[in-house]
Amino acid sequence: MLGFEMFPVSLICFNSRIKFTMGTSPGSSSMPTQVGIAAVAVAFVAVLAMMLGAAAATMVAAVVVVVLGTWWWGGSTEVEPQYSGAKIEGDDVTLDFVKKMMDDFKNQKCLHKRYAFQIVLQMREMLRSQPSLVDINVPDGSHFTVCGDVHGQFYDLINIFELNGLPSEENPYLFNGDFVDRGSFSVEVILTLFALKCMCPSAIYLARGNHESRSMNKIYGFEGEVRSKLSEKFVELFAEVFCCLPLAHVINQKVFVVHGGLFSVDGVKLSDIKAVDRFCEPPEEGLMCELLWSDPQPFPGRGPSKRGVGLSFGADVTRKFLQDNNLDLIVRSHEVKDEGYEIEHDGKLITIFSAPNYCDQMGNKGAYIRFEAPDLKPNIVTFSAVPHPDVKPMAYANNFLRMFQ
Numbered sequence: 001m002l003g004f005e006m007f008p009v010s011l012i013c014f015n016s017r018i019k020f021t022m023g024t025s026p027g028s029s030s031m032p033t034q035v036g037i038a039a040v041a042v043a044f045v046a047v048l049a050m051m052l053g054a055a056a057a058t059m060v061a062a063v064v065v066v067v068l069g070t071w072w073w074g075g076s077t078e079v080e081p082q083y084s085g086a087k088i089e090g091d092d093v094t095l096d097f098v099k100k101m102m103d104d105f106k107n108q109k110c111l112h113k114r115y116a117f118q119i120v121l122q123m124r125e126m127l128r129s130q131p132s133l134v135d136i137n138v139p140d141g142s143h144f145t146v147c148g149d150v151h152g153q154f155y156d157l158i159n160i161f162e163l164n165g166l167p168s169e170e171n172p173y174l175f176n177g178d179f180v181d182r183g184s185f186s187v188e189v190i191l192t193l194f195a196l197k198c199m200c201p202s203a204i205y206l207a208r209g210n211h212e213s214r215s216m217n218k219i220y221g222f223e224g225e226v227r228s229k230l231s232e233k234f235v236e237l238f239a240e241v242f243c244c245l246p247l248a249h250v251i252n253q254k255v256f257v258v259h260g261g262l263f264s265v266d267g268v269k270l271s272d273i274k275a276v277d278r279f280c281e282p283p284e285e286g287l288m289c290e291l292l293w294s295d296p297q298p299f300p301g302r303g304p305s306k307r308g309v310g311l312s313f314g315a316d317v318t319r320k321f322l323q324d325n326n327l328d329l330i331v332r333s334h335e336v337k338d339e340g341y342e343i344e345h346d347g348k349l350i351t352i353f354s355a356p357n358y359c360d361q362m363g364n365k366g367a368y369i370r371f372e373a374p375d376l377k378p379n380i381v382t383f384s385a386v387p388h389p390d391v392k393p394m395a396y397a398n399n400f401l402r403m404f405q
């Protein structure tokens with residue numbers, strides 16, 4: 001069960017039929033917000049009635065409704081005076097806030113829901129305006145780091161930042177999907193990555209992985225963790241934001257970076273990927289599905305996927321895609337590797353995986369790639385796992401499903 005998710009296709013099919021509501025609903029805060037608005041509206045009418053000569057009782061009723069409405073509206077987002085964790089002052093997520101938040105997380109302290117909400121909403125707005133394929137420009141003399149799957153291993157994520165520096169305009173990163181699930185610190189990982197992007201959008205790029213989806217989060221732990229550490233409404237909110245994540249990135253028009261891999265058909269152009277309408281749960285076939293799910297294979301041509309979703313593609317498929325799009329290299333993630341990386345397809349495809357000792361039991365190294373512009377030669381750095389608090393992987397996953405692990 002560990003290396004690959006043998007994912008029941010029936011579940012995916014079921015899931016993709018669920019209508020995606022983003023854009024039609026104002027967000028998961030709509031319930032208390034609507035109650036608040038209704039309360040204010042009633043109060044307004046009452047005050048008007050009073051001004052027109054109604055009884056003092058109307059006035060009393062209005063005051064009661066206003067007080068109740070305000071309490072109801074603000075109750076869930078108010079920060080209690082005893083809260084000692086990281087705080088966002090105003091609208092701006094600052095470096096000081098992110099550092100304090102990461103420090104709190106390290107000490108297993110939660111971020112207040114109010115700030116988590118602010119970060120996730122800001123993230124949703126930012127990601128909505130992004131194209132499905134994002135072009136990244138790394139100026140000559142600068143560098144750029146690409147990381148693979150993190151899978152909720154927060155302590156290994158901070159270790160990457162200790163080894164390679166925090167994301168900033170001068171030290172930008174791309175995290176190539178599968179931020180959550182499996183590891184039991186997925187909430188800490190996703191809030192850290194999102195907060196860094198809110199702080200400085202050009203410091204960190206985030207691509208969707210196959211685990212940034214409702215059906216996977218339900219099975220592999222993220223949904224339960226969100227419910228436990230935040231609340232039910234965040235389950236919905238994260239599902240919406242994940243649907244806004246871009247599908248692929250291209251560095252300096254030369255390096256194509258995607259979570260899974262290539263396609264069941266030849267001739268796909270970057271413009272086709274840019275044109276994918278990605279604001280949905282991953283479908284069970286087509287370009288978007290294959291970008292998130294496919295794997296390379298050591299023999300030429302194409303074959304069925306060992307996962308039951310996407311496909312396996314050979315070096316000839318890689319070569320043709322690179323030629324068709326005038327690219328030099330594919331970087332992808334999605335598969336655990338002993339050394340944290342693997343170079344395949346005549347050096348034209350690199351798998352990068354950044355969750356060392358995956359699920360506390362694979363004994364693998366983690367790795368990231370540092371590219372220096374202009375030559376963009378991939379420098380691979382490997383690292384070992386660091387200790388984490390005694391919370392087992394999949395601790396928040398559905399217990400019934402865990403019996404089959």
Ligand SMILES: [Mn+2]
Pocket residue numbers: 178209210211259333334335
């Ligand atoms: Mn994956």
